Amino acid sequence: xxxxxxxxxxxxxxxxxxxxxxxxxxxxxxxxxxxxxxxxxxxxxxxxxxxxxxxxxxxxxxxxxxxxxxxxxxxxxxxxxxxxxxxxxxxxxxxxxxxxxxxxxxxxxxxxxxxxxxxxxxxxxxxxxxxxxxxxxxxxxxxxxxxxxxxxxxxxxxxxxxxxxxxxxxxxxxxxxxxxxxxxxxxxxxxxxxxxxxxxxxxxxxxxxxxxxxxxxxxxxxxxxxxxxxxxxxxxxxxxxxxxxxxxxxxxxxxxxxxxxxxxxxxxxxxxxxxxxxxxxxxxxxxxxxxxxxxxxxxxxxxxxxxxxxxxxxxxxxxxxxxxxxxxxxxxxxxxxxxxxxxxxxxxxxxxxxxxxxxxxxxxxxxxxxxxxxxxxxxxxxxxxxxxxxxxxxxxxxxxxxxxxxxxxxxxxxxxxxxxxxxxxxxxxxxxxxxxxxxxxxxxxxxxxxxxxxxxxxxxxxxxxxxxxxxxxxxxxxxxx
Amino acid sequence: xxxxxxxxxxxxxxxxxxxxxxxxxxxxxxxxxxxxxxxxxxxxxxxxxxxxxxxxxxxxxxxxxxxxxxxxxxxxxxxxxxxxxxxxxxxxxxxxxxxxxxxxxxxxxxxxxxxxxxxxxxxxxxxxxxxxxxxxxxxxxxxxxxxxxxxxxxxxxxxxxxxxxxxxxxxxxxxxxxxxxxxxxxxxxxxxxxxxxxxxxxxxxxxxxxxxxxxxxxxxxxxxxxxxxxxxxxxxxxxxxxxxxxxxxxxxxxxxxxxxxxxxxxxxxxxxxxxxxxxxxxxxxxxxxxxxxxxxxxxxxxxxxxxxxxxxxxxxxxxxxxxxxxxxxxxxxxxxxxxxxxxxxxxxxxxxxxxxxxxxxxxxxxxxxxxxxxxxxxxxxxxxxxxxxxxxxxxxxxxxxxxxxxxxxxxxxxxxxxxxxxxxxxxxxxxxxxxxxxxxxxxxxxxxxxxxxxxxxxxxxxxxxxxxxxxxxxxxxxxxx
Numbered sequence: 001x002x003x004x005x006x007x008x009x010x011x012x013x014x015x016x017x018x019x020x021x022x023x024x025x026x027x028x029x030x031x032x033x034x035x036x037x038x039x040x041x042x043x044x045x046x047x048x049x050x051x052x053x054x055x056x057x058x059x060x061x062x063x064x065x066x067x068x069x070x071x072x073x074x075x076x077x078x079x080x081x082x083x084x085x086x087x088x089x090x091x092x093x094x095x096x097x098x099x100x101x102x103x104x105x106x107x108x109x110x111x112x113x114x115x116x117x118x119x120x121x122x123x124x125x126x127x128x129x130x131x132x133x134x135x136x137x138x139x140x141x142x143x144x145x146x147x148x149x150x151x152x153x154x155x156x157x158x159x160x161x162x163x164x165x166x167x168x169x170x171x172x173x174x175x176x177x178x179x180x181x182x183x184x185x186x187x188x189x190x191x192x193x194x195x196x197x198x199x200x201x202x203x204x205x206x207x208x209x210x211x212x213x214x215x216x217x218x219x220x221x222x223x224x225x226x227x228x229x230x231x232x233x234x235x236x237x238x239x240x241x242x243x244x245x246x247x248x249x250x251x252x253x254x255x256x257x258x259x260x261x262x263x264x265x266x267x268x269x270x271x272x273x274x275x276x277x278x279x280x281x282x283x284x285x286x287x288x289x290x291x292x293x294x295x296x297x298x299x300x301x302x303x304x305x306x307x308x309x310x311x312x313x314x315x316x317x318x319x320x321x322x323x324x325x326x327x328x329x330x331x332x333x334x335x336x337x338x339x340x341x342x343x344x345x346x347x348x349x350x351x352x353x354x355x356x357x358x359x360x361x362x363x364x365x366x367x368x369x370x371x372x373x374x375x376x377x378x379x380x381x382x383x384x385x386x387x388x389x390x391x392x393x394x395x396x397x398x399x400x401x402x403x404x405x406x407x408x409x410x411x412x413x414x415x416x417x418x419x420x421x422x423x424x425x426x427x428x429x430x431x432x433x434x435x436x437x438x439x440x441x442x443x444x445x446x447x448x449x450x451x452x453x454x455x456x457x458x459x460x461x462x463x464x465x466x467x468x469x470x471x472x473x474x475x476x477x478x479x480x481x
Numbered sequence: 482x483x484x485x486x487x488x489x490x491x492x493x494x495x496x497x498x499x500x501x502x503x504x505x506x507x508x509x510x511x512x513x514x515x516x517x518x519x520x521x522x523x524x525x526x527x528x529x530x531x532x533x534x535x536x537x538x539x540x541x542x543x544x545x546x547x548x549x550x551x552x553x554x555x556x557x558x559x560x561x562x563x564x565x566x567x568x569x570x571x572x573x574x575x576x577x578x579x580x581x582x583x584x585x586x587x588x589x590x591x592x593x594x595x596x597x598x599x600x601x602x603x604x605x606x607x608x609x610x611x612x613x614x615x616x617x618x619x620x621x622x623x624x625x626x627x628x629x630x631x632x633x634x635x636x637x638x639x640x641x642x643x644x645x646x647x648x649x650x651x652x653x654x655x656x657x658x659x660x661x662x663x664x665x666x667x668x669x670x671x672x673x674x675x676x677x678x679x680x681x682x683x684x685x686x687x688x689x690x691x692x693x694x695x696x697x698x699x700x701x702x703x704x705x706x707x708x709x710x711x712x713x714x715x716x717x718x719x720x721x722x723x724x725x726x727x728x729x730x731x732x733x734x735x736x737x738x739x740x741x742x743x744x745x746x747x748x749x750x751x752x753x754x755x756x757x758x759x760x761x762x763x764x765x766x767x768x769x770x771x772x773x774x775x776x777x778x779x780x781x782x783x784x785x786x787x788x789x790x791x792x793x794x795x796x797x798x799x800x801x802x803x804x805x806x807x808x809x810x811x812x813x814x815x816x817x818x819x820x821x822x823x824x825x826x827x828x829x830x831x832x833x834x835x836x837x838x839x840x841x842x843x844x845x846x847x848x849x850x851x852x853x854x855x856x857x858x859x860x861x862x863x864x865x866x867x868x869x870x871x872x873x874x875x876x877x878x879x880x881x882x883x884x885x886x887x888x889x890x891x892x893x894x895x896x897x898x899x900x901x902x903x904x905x906x907x908x909x910x911x912x913x914x915x916x917x918x919x920x921x922x923x924x925x926x927x928x929x930x931x932x933x934x935x936x937x938x939x940x941x942x943x944x945x946x947x948x949x950x951x952x953x954x955x956x957x958x959x960x961x962x
Contacts, residue, residue, distance in 0.1 A: 007635075007962055018635040018962045060890065105891045148891060149834045150846075151867075151920040154488075154499040185835055188919040216888040217835040217844050250889060353630045354666055354698040363698050365631075369935050370960040374855040374887075386632075406855075407697040408731060409541065409931050410586045410629060410961060438669040439632040450890050454850050455936070455960050479851040479936050480891060481488055481499045 008460045008468045010121075015384060015441055017468070019351040020370035022452075022459045023443075024322065026469065028345035029067065032321050034076045035342060040097040040315070043307045051292045051313055054083070054100035056145060058299075058318030059109050061450050063476030064459055065137060066122040067321060068113060072099050072140070073129050083143065101143025101179065103296075103316045105480070107158055110144050110180070112475035114165055121461075121470035141173045142166065145207065145296060146182040147246055147316070149189050149217050155481075156196050163200045178202055183209040183246045185218050190232055194239040205243035206232055207296065210277060212249050212270035222277035229286045242286070244294030247274050248316060253301030256330060265305035270297070274311045300342070301330055322346035324449035326376035347381060348444040348452065349460075350412060355434040360416060360425040362402070364442040367410040369455060376447035378404045380414055385432060386439035400428040404444060414442060453477070489941045489949045491602075496865060496922055498949065500832040501851035503933075503940045504924075505803065507950065509826035510548065513802050515557045516823060521578040521796070524788045532773045532794055535564070535581035537626060539780075539799030540590050542931050544957030545940055546618060547603040548802060549594060553580050553621070554610050564624065582624025582660065584777075584797045586961070588639055591625050591661070593956035595646055602942075602951035622654045623647065626688065626777060627663040628727055628797065630670050630698050636962075637677050644681045659683055664690040664727045666699050671713055675720040686724035687713055688777065691758060693730050693751035703758035710767045723767070725775030728755050729797060734782030737811060746786035751778070755792045781823070782811055803827035805930035807857035828862060829925040829933065830941075831893060836915040841897060841906040843883070845923040848891040850936060857928035859885045861895055866913060867920035881909040885925060895923060934958070 008017035017023070036055060044053050057071040075081050086098040104110045116137065118126075123136050134140060144166075150159070166178035184190055184206045197204040208225050211218030219225045225245070232242040249270040255261040265271060274295055281287045298306035298315040300323075306312040319327050323344045350366035362383075371378045380402045383394045396402055401421045407413040416422040429437075446452035453459075454477050461470040489498035498504070517536060525534050538552040553563050561567040561579040570576065585591045597618065599607075604617050615621060625647075631640070647659035665671055665687045678685040689706050692699030700706045706726070713723040730751040736742040746752060755776055762768045779787035779796040781804075787793040800808050804825045831847035843864070852859045861883045864875045877883055882902045888894040897903040910918075927933035934940075935958050942951040 016634065019633065020960050020962055149844075151834050152500065152832050153497065155832075158499075186915075186919060188916060192920075211837075215840070215842065216892045216894050220837060220839070351633050351636075353632045356692075356701060358701065359696070361696065363630075365962070368855055368932055374849055374853075409935070411697045413697050434667075435669060438667060439673075451849055454890070457959065478938065479501050481501055481846070 006458050006471045008471055010468050010470060012468045014349065014460060014462055014466060014468055017349055017460050019349050019441070020366040021349045022456045023347050023349050024459050024461050024472070025345045025465055026461050026463050028343040029321060030070065030074060030076060032323070032342045032345055033071055033074050036317060036320050037097050039304070039341075040307065043304050044097060047308045047310065049307060049310060050094060052095045053097055053307055053312070054314040055097055056100050056103050056296060056314050056316050057321065058103040058105070058316050059113065059476065060103070060105035061318030062322060062453055062459075063109055063112065063474050064453075064472050065113060065116045065118045065475055066461075066470070066472040068102055069118060069122055069126055069137065069140070071321065072102070073126060073134070075129055100314060101145065103145050103147050103318075104476075105148055107146065107150055107155055107162070108478055108480045109476035110146055110162060111158065113142055113144065114162060116475040117473070119470050119472055122472070138169070139173065141170055141175050141179055143179040144181070145246070146180070147248065149183055149185055149209065151189070151192065156192060160196050160200045163196070163202050163204070167200070167202055181205040181207055181243060183207050183217070184228070185209045185211070186228070187231055190228070190235065190240060194235050197239045203238055204240050206240050207244045207246040207294070208242065210245055210247040210273055212247050212273050213268065214248070214250050222273055222280050225277045226280045226284055226286060229281060233286065244296060245274060245277060247295060247297040248299065249297065249302070250299070253299045254326060254330065255301070261302060262305060265302050266309055271306075271309045271311060278311060300327055319449050322449050322453070324376070324446045324452070325379045326448055328445070329376070344445050346446065346449060348378065348446055350442045350444060352383070352437050352440045352442055355437045357426065357429055357434060360422065360429060362414040362437060362442065363407060364412045364414060365410065366412045366442070366444060367408055368406060369409050371412065371444060371446055372448045372451035372455070373406050374448065374451065377406065378412070378444040378447045380404050381443040381445055383437070384441040384443070385436040387436050394432070400424045412442070412444070487939050487952045489952055491949050491951060493949045495830065495941060495943050495947060495949055498830055498941050500830050500922070501847040502830045503937045504828050504830050505940050505942050505953070506826045506946055507942050507944050509824040510802060511551065511555060511557060513804070513823045513826055514552055514555050517798060517801050518578050520785070520822075521788065524785050525575075525578060528789045528791065530788060530791055531575060533576045534578055534788055534793070535795040536578060537581045537584050537777060537795050537797050538802065539584040539586070539797050540594065540957065541584070541586035542799030543803060543934055543940075544590055544593065544955050545934075545953050546594060546597045546599045546956055547940075547942075547951070547953040549583055550599060550603055550607055550618065550621070552802065553583070554607060554615070556610055581795060582626065584626050584628050584799075585957075586629055588627065588631055588636055588643070589959055589961050590957035591627055591643060592639065594623055594625065595643060597956040598954070600951050600953055603953070619650070620654065622651055622656050622660055624660040625662070626727070627661070628729065630664055630666055630690065632670070632673065637673060641677050641681045644677070644683050644685070648681070648683055662686040662688055662724060664688050664698070665709070666690045666692070667709070668712055671709070671716065671721060675716050678720045684719055685721045687721050688725045688727040688775070689723065691726055691728040691754055693728050693754050694749065695729070695731050703754055703761050706758045707761045707765055707767060710762060714767065725777060726755060726758060728776060728778040729780065730778065730783070731780070734780045735807060735811065736782070742783060743786060746783050747790055752787075752790045752792060759792060781808055800930050803930050803934070805857070805927045805933070806860045807929055809926070810857070825926050827927065827930060829859065829927055831923045831925060833864070833918050833921045833923055836918045838907070838910055838915060841903065841910060843895040843918060843923065844888060845893045845895060846891065847893045847923070847925060848889055849887060850890050852893065852925060852927055853929045853932035853936070854887050855929065855932065858887065859893070859925040859928045861885050862924040862926055864918070865922040865924070866917040868917050875913070881905045893923070893925070
């Protein structure tokens with residue numbers, strides 16, 4: 001059906017893609033993946049962090065195996081690139097940075113990684129960067145942290161199957177364990193997962209989620225965390241283990257002012273509660289005093305601060321790989337660790353289907369089924385008239401500045417940004433000519449990348465910004481059951 | 482992959498469905514389909530409308546072939562049920578009501594109807610209501626109005642293929658034409674579609690869209706409409722025809738106060754512009770004075786008013802079949818034509834994955850990937866504790882009243898509605914016991930049905946509210962290219 005019909009073919013001009021379509025600039029994507037590694041290494045050194053800092057990219061952002069494999073295996077920076085390479089590293093000093101695995105938000109995302117297929121292009125790339133030792137995605141020993149609590153018979157049956165497949169793959173590549181970890185926040189989760197582990201004959205590592213201001217899942221205090229850790233430890237050996245703390249604070253990510261963001265993370269509840277929990281775990285003998293308890297959290301907007309705090313051992317950034325208009329609004333030129341250093345590698349290509357001079361507006365085919373509008377509106381990057389050749393775009397701002405306003409489920413409406421622009425639009429539209437714009441393209445940056453990508457089936461990849469170099473499947477999209 | 486994995490099996494309790502899942506109560510759905518027919522017949526009589534009033538349900542609401550076939554073929558009310566039955570009707574008086582076909586918002590939706598497959602359950606139902614004359618969905622001669630403008634090479638290639646398939650099907654069932662109509666608002670659309678029609682060897686009926694206050698597509702004045710109609714007529718015979726006016730006003734649908742809604746529709750631009758356009762078309766000889774020009778528009782919130790206006794020949798309601806919290810807020814007990822007469826046939830079933838006493842909150846697995854929140858938040862209908870049997874739900878309001886607040890992409894957060902409720906929640910939670918609620922179910926009504934359904938792959942159907950009677954595929958979901 002139309003859903004699974006790919007919007008473009010390799011070798012075509014991007015502007016021939018059927019719209020609305022997601023487009024990823026691969027060079028910018030790789031820049032972001034490498035920049036994250038460099039920034040983390042730099043922060044690790046700067047703050048004299050005495051333990052490893054791992055990057056565990058959040059798969060929920062893109063849900064695309066082709067991107068996840070690049071995050072795990074790219075060798076573009078001079079640091080150990082993943083946990084296997086870290087283990088083989090001769091240095092005994094805490095590693096500056098490496099990729100420990102991926103996070104997922106839903107079981108369906110985990111399944112799409114473990115059972116999924118990447119594109120032929122990615123498969124070739126994978127063979128080349130691993131010198132052929134990894135033939136394809138089925139050879140990858142994944143380390144997945146499911147950062148959410150799940151409940152229910154059907155979910156547990158699916159988890160049992162996933163564990164069996166991951167365990168079998170681990171055996172094949174000579175690893176001891178399946179590589180799957182999951183968040184819990186109450187006894188019901190622990191009991192249910194212990195049953196699954198017992199049935200599957202595996203040990204399941206549990207991360208206790210700490211609710212640190214987000215107001216959703218997670219134990220509400222350090223005391224509750226320690227009690228739950230003890231409860232896990234009281235389970236029979238060979239079922240579940242207490243393996244770490246999951247402490248992500250979503251609200252801090254988008255505090256616009258950098259100083260406020262610093263205060264919110266370093267002096268806020270999140271870091272305080274983690275520190276308190278670590279203290280209690282040690283003072284009450286749940287872990288040894290010398291143990292480094294894995295603490296996983298942080299996102300694109302705050303990871304430098306979680307690293308600076310010294311209590312986090314792993315960061316979970318997702319959006320940095322593709323970026324969106326909401327994160328771009330965090331920009332702060334004086335802030336060297338601003339998320340604005342990441343490039344916008346993802347855009348939404350839409351077709352202008354209707355044009356109007358008075359009131360001036362262009363209608364494009366990216367409505368709220370194609371671009372998320374619930375927290376932040378998309379922004380317009382550029383316009384390509386129907387008759388223009390190649391990449392001859394009008395950049396937004398060249399004489400006339402437009403903004404995107406929602407036109408409902410199927411339409412985006414581009415209108416002048418303000419009155420001054422409005423006065424320029426008339427002459428500009430006459431100069432360009434309306435007929436020249438119908439059938440042209442409007443390039444948008446998503447307001448919020450995760451739910452935008454979730455609506456699409458494919459990502460059109462380009463190396464040069466002009467020609468389609470690959471078409472990637474968004475395997476993990478959906479409501480996520 | 483997980484996306485295509487159906488959340489439930491026929492015969493299972495609904496509460497065993499993997500969540501988040503859409504659930505449709507088929508009895509309520511059929512009630513809505515019949516109520517719409519009865520209301521239109523009543524309004525037709527009441528306002529002495531001198532021409533046919535057709536119902537053309539909007540497929541964009543549900544995108545589900547199993548529901549569209551019920552809208553087209555159900556015989557539950559004493560009126561001609563579709564255009565074929567109308568043609569066979571002995572009466573020469575204008576028909577009270579009948580279903581002329583369906584509307585679609587996107588080409589992908591049209592494709593999902595024409596190329597799609599319904600469930601075995603629907604196929605049996607179809608054979609029974611048509612006495613076997615329609616064996617399956619491939620025997621249905623669809624009449625589709627695509628209510629949007631489309632542009633682009635790939636779109637046109639797909640349209641040409643669709644027309645060929647529809648033309649072939651029309652021949653097989655003895656019809657003269659393919660049954661596809663499409664909206665236009667400028668010369669570029671007309672030229673492009675004339676090319677497709679010429680290549681495909683078919684005549685393509687065009688509806689000119691009138692922009693009547695919505696501020697997106699559509700010609701901006703009656704004068705422009707007449708000029709474009711003349712432009713269409715100037716094309717060679719056997720390519721395109723001017724076949725009607727598409728005049729839908731989305732903003733009027735949700736005016737809460739009934740009197741304000743009446744004013745907006747009957748005295749507003751929409752109706753005035755249509756009337757002016759009809760006058761000009763006749764005075765300038767584009768159509769004959771005796772012609773009834775098809776005028777299609779109206780939605781669930783306003784259709785009684787468009788019928789009352791006397792200028793609309795066809796209404797396009799979509800949401801009435803399933804309803805949502807936004808339309809329910811239009812409720813007006815003194816308003817006999819209120820959309821609140823339709824039943825909420827669609828709910829979102831979610832699992833409570835985490836519970837907390839202080840601050841009191843229940844976390845469910847229906848976040849903004851499963852329930853649209855961009856215009857109106859979902860509402861909570863009921864809660865089923867994990868240990869309850871069958872349909873033993875706590876209705877919202879039984880001692881404690883909750884509201885849904887967004888918890889981001891993957892979570893919904895249920896919190897007390899106000900301070901008074903907050904005081905009751907503590908004792909209620911202790912009485913029910915938190916452990917009893919983890920793994921339980923929360924039943925929601927979507928805030929906005931169309932984009933909510935668009936995120937799902939399946940609809941779980943139930944006849945009795947307890948057991949799964951069928952699982953329907955949402956064939957037309959997606960970004961809609």
